Amino acid sequence: MKNKFHTYLTCLFVSGLSVIVFSCSNTRFLKEGQMLYTGADIKIEDDTISKKEKNNLKTALEDNLTPKPNSSFLGLRPRLYFYNITKEPEKEKGFRYWLKYKVGEKPVLLGDVDREFNKDIIENHSENKGYFNARATYDTVSKNKKAKVIYTVRPGARYLISSVKFQKDSSLVNQEIQNLTDKTLLKTGKPFDLDVIKTERERIDNGLKEKGFYYFHPDNIIVQADSTVSKNHKVELNVKLKDNTPNLAKQQFxxxxxxxxxxxxxxxxxxxxxxxxxxxxxxxxxxxxxxxxxxxxxxxxxxxxxxxxxxxxxxxxxxxxxxxxxxxxxxxxxxxxxxxxxxxxxxxxxxxxxxxxxxxRKLQSLRLEALGRTNSANYAGSELNLNWTHRNFFRGAEQFKASVYGAFDVQIGGPKDANNIFRAGANAQLSIPRIVAPFRFHSSSAFVPRTNISLGYEFQNRTQYYTLNNFNASFGYVWKENARKEHDLKIFDVTLVSPANVTPKYDSLAQNSSALRRVVERQLIFGPIYTYTYTNTMMQKTNTVYYRGMLDLAGNLTGLFTGANVKKDKQKEIFDIPFSQYAKIENDFRFYHKFAEKTSFASRLIAGLAYPYGNSEHIPFSRQFFAGGSNSIRAFRARTLGPGSYDPRTQPDGIFFDQAGDIKLELNAEYRANLYKFLNVAVFADAGNIWLVNEDPERPGGKFSKNFLSEIAVGAGVGLRLDFSILILRLDLAMPLRVPYYEKGNRWTFDKVNFGDSSWRKDNLILNIAIGYPF
Missing domain, CATH: 3.10.20.310 (membrane protein fhac)
Known part of the structure; x- marks a missing residue:
């Protein structure tokens, strides 16, 4: 196995080296007299403008030049190389056509460059930015069948606005224009800029549209520039209605x-x-x-x-x-x-x-979904969903959704004493496009507020262990202030967990584990849940953020009225079922930075705390935090990390259960880039852990303490993302760099990395297969 692995790496290295070496020799494919165009340089020669102005002008001019040279990577042109080495395909389909015209890229030659046209573009753009005396020349430099064009620009002094006049007349539309002048974008002392003038015309048009001038258009406004009346490179602007403005555009409707x-x-x-x-x-x-x-x-x-x-x-x-x-x-x-x-x-x-x-739309739809899945906890399975949707249930645009589903997960590795999981259930939700309440709720948002009512049931069977019946119902509201801010308030959310058929085998295991006993306890959880979401990721900005905050308050008023205190008395019950009392808060903050169209940096910080009190000593298992898996710390299998420095390897053979905690801290960072069209690559690092609020003798090291930083798990890896538009298939390969349950001083694992060891790869290389981005 080791020799095969080394052979594979050697072949991969040689293949990559071959592409690099031969992509350097693209010019050998050129015909006699042809020269490969490698791009343009712009030199700005003028001592009267600042360095910042030169840089801004140079960047803008470079963006306007055509054509663009062949794409390159580290100075090489692999796409051009694939085009050159691939023979001309006989048909416009097949692998050869794909390799030559989809992966490959046709050479951009010097003969494709219209240098006189680019010269005119440079001069026109410079004039539009206020350099009225701009002049440009060009020269071509060639060597070894490669050529670039050098454009030399002498822009001259930039003209500044000396005064702005909004011409008056007696028309109604002109009176409204005069009312808009206090917020004009045309400022005295600022440079003349045609783009700013266009934006000013659109600003005036937007203002008039708010005053009834439906048929008005920005082109009905003309901004006259006069540079002859002032000296020292000044220009006067006169804003007025065009003489041929249609009468309809002047009327208020x-x-x-x-x-x-x-x-x-x-x-x-x-x-x-x-x-x-x-x-x-x-x-x-x-x-x-x-x-x-x-x-x-x-x-x-x-x-x-x-x-x-x-x-x-x-x-x-x-x-x-x-x-x-x-x-x-x-x-x-x-x-x-x-x-x-x-x-x-x-x-x-x-x-x-x-x-x-x-x-x-079609008022009713019926959809059947089937999917297969696998996870890093050695489970593989399938799920079948039947969904029915009615979009006008009571003729008031109420949306009713009902679904039934069944799923199974089979353990295909891991502990010898494996057990399988079967789930089946049904749920229904009615979404009403207004706030149903005894009070009046007025919203001037572009989004209709909604009242949501849901009801669900799930049967879960873990073979050889137990069966659970889960009931859930909720009533609440969702409303958006705008495209960025959303509120979700569940006034009442209730969950009832009722165990059945707990096997003697599970009872024997749970005798020595309070965590296992809590999984099959009868639970009644009810209370309000509020979620606030803010995002501007839909905007075309370099930096965008996403924030989601959640507050879950369970059994608070009931606990207060009944005087519940589990430390002094037996748990209070409703219908002979103990109810949970706790407060939980969770924060999810994400930051995105875009380097280019398909290259970006993404990061996420999760911080959460769940605190039991009153009628509860512990947080219900279903409301605790978990770590590890494809959307968390990817170097650790799903729900196996933590709490704290607790070592899961100390568990007796045959016991496997999800590790849960009351405190969560997690940080993720990911660099994303596009390799080719639908194929994207990522390099990522994850860090974090979960902890307990109270000491648990059965999980030593699990309680949160001042030494929590020493218990942070760290992992890193690489991933491929196949973006098929309708879905994104993600494959992430990760490895642990820091393991919190190792001995102190020995938790970093750099010295233990051994890719040639098959047993090390089996224990440390975690493949996560998922749909969509992790954050």
Missing amino acids: TIDKVIVFPNYNIQDVKDGKYSIPMNTDSLSKYAYNDIYVIDPKHTFKPKIFDRALYFERGDLYNRADHNLTLNRLISLGVFKFVKNEFIVSDSLNHKFDTYYLLTP
Whole structure:
């Protein structure tokens, strides 16, 4: 085995070296007279502008030059090499075509570069940035069949804005423009910049859209620049309406009729007209409050549109309410397409009707899912799910989901005395698109708030050990302030765990383990759970963050009213079942930094604490923290790490159970890069552990102490991610670098690494196969 492993590494090394060596000789494939284009250099020669201005101008100019040279890695061009060595395929498919045109890259030659065109681009862009006297020249440098182009730019002094004037006239639209001048982006003393001028026109247009000028357009504004009236490289700006601005663009419009087609189909339109007459008499029978809902089959209750629409008859048009209404209609989740049209109904009084053309999704769907899985705890299995969804359950866009499922996991390695797991269950959830409460809840968010009611049951059988019956029910609300902030409040969440068929074998094992006994105890957990989520990861920014905070309060009021104190008395019970009392808080913070389009750094910090008190001495097993596995510390098998420095190897043979803790601290970091299209690579490091709040004699070293840093586990590894758009298949190979249950002073494992030893690889190389990114 050792010799085979070394042979494999040698072959891999030689193959990689061959690619590197031969990619250096791409020029040997060029024809006579051809030269490989290696890129452009821009030199800015001017002593009147600062170093920062030179760098900014140079970067912007380089981005505008075409074409781009062949992609390179560490100065080499492997993609060009694959193109060159692959023969021309006979068909536009197959492996050879894929290798040459998908993996490979066609050479970019000097003859492909239009240097005069690039020179014009440089001069035009420089002028747009205020360098009105910019001039550029170019020269070509070649050597060994490679060539690059050097562009020399003499920009001259940059022109600054000396004054900004918003020209006045008597029109209504001009009066509104004057009201917007206090927040202008055109500032005296700032450089002339065409991009800023374009943004200023869009700013004015956005402001006018909020004041009813629906038909206005940024192109209706002209910004005149005059550099002749001032000396010392100054320019005066004059902002005015174009003389040919259409009269319609100058008018302020109000809403006349609001008409909704909730079952819209393109077939409803014939010769550009709606098949249903639009006169007032025909609409009257569809009236609901101040809107008209054209729904002859009564598929939807009209009140859902009354709550979603922000336009009312007589309102002055504004873009904010326009977009808000569209977003709320989409967030109902029942419409596949949402379209809005405005049609002038009274040109004299400047009124238009607003039409909402809504194409519903399929109201019902039935989906069968089958999947196979394996995990690092030596289990493999399968799961079958049957899901039914109704998106308009009570005709008010209520979404009802019901599912039944069955799953099994078979232990394929690890402890000799293996046991298998079988699960089956059903759950149902009703999501109502409003807050159902005795109080009034008003939200002006673009997202419709929801009331969620759920009910579920799961049967779990661990062969040779026990059977558990799990019941769960919850009632709560979900609402979003905006696209970044979401609140999830479960006013009541109850879980009942009822054991059955606990085998004598498990009883004998549990006699010496309180942790095992707690797994099969009857448990009643109830109380509120609040979760807050903030994220801006959807934004196109270099740095983005994600935060999720959760607060779980179980049995608090009940414990207070009953005077529960497990340290003094027997546990209080409800229906002869002891109820849990604890407080749990968990924080998940993530930071992402984007180096390039497909290259980024991701990190995550998890900190959590669960504290039992009153009626509980321990946290219920299902609400504790766990560490290890494909989405945690990947160098350790799922739920086998911790607590603290407890050594799981001290467990008697035949006992295997998930390690759980009351405190969790975890830090993950990952560098992600794209190798080729769907193939991504990652290098990662994970650190952390779990601990107990109270001492457990059966798990020595598990309690949290001031020496917790010495009990941090560390792992690292590499991974491949296959991004198939509809899913991401992740393969992470990790190894432990620091093991907390080793002797102090001997917990780092660098000196124990031995890739050539098969037994070391078996115990230390952990392969995690999962769907999606770990964070």
